[in-house]
Amino acid sequence: MYYAILSDDVSDSLSLRKSARPQHLARLEQLRDEGRLLVAGPHPAIDSEDPGPNGFTGSLVIAEFDSLEAAQTWADADPFVAAGVYEQVRVKPFKKVLP
Numbered sequence: 001m002y003y004a005i006l007s008d009d010v011s012d013s014l015s016l017r018k019s020a021r022p023q024h025l026a027r028l029e030q031l032r033d034e035g036r037l038l039v040a041g042p043h044p045a046i047d048s049e050d051p052g053p054n055g056f057t058g059s060l061v062i063a064e065f066d067s068l069e070a071a072q073t074w075a076d077a078d079p080f081v082a083a084g085v086y087e088q089v090r091v092k093p094f095k096k097v098l099p
Contacts, residue, residue: 002038003071004094005061007078007086014055017042020083027078028061036064038096058086062094 010016017024031037040061044051059080065071072091080086 001064001067002062002094002096003065003068004092005063005071005075006058006090006092007060007075007080008058008088009056009085010087012055013085014053016083016085017056017080020079020085023079027074031061031063038062038064062096068093 028037028040031040040063041059042056043058043060045054045057048054061075063071063074065074068091075081075089075091078086078089081089
C-alpha cells in the first residue's frame with residue numbers, strides 16, 4: 001500500500017536542508033530504484049519553482065511500504081529528521097486513484 005509522508009519544516013530550515021540533502025536524496029533514490037516511490041518533493045515557501053533564500057516549508061513523499069508501521073519507521077530515519085529540518089512528520093495511508 002502507498003503511504004503519504006507529510007513533513008513540516010522548522011523556520012529557516014534552508015541551511016539544515018542543504019547539509020542533509022545528499023543523504024536524504026539517496027534514500028529517496030533507493031525507493032525509486034526499488035519501484036516503490038510514487039512522488040517526492042519539497043513545498044517551496046513562495047509560489048516559485050526556485051524559492052531561493054525563501055527556502056521550503058516542508059516535503060511530501062508518497063511511497064509503497066508493507067505497513068503503516070514500516071512507513072513510519074522509514075520516515076523517522078530520514079536524515080532531515082536527524083538534522084532538525086522537520087518540526088513535524090505525519091504518515092497517512094494513501095490510495096492512488098488517478099492517473
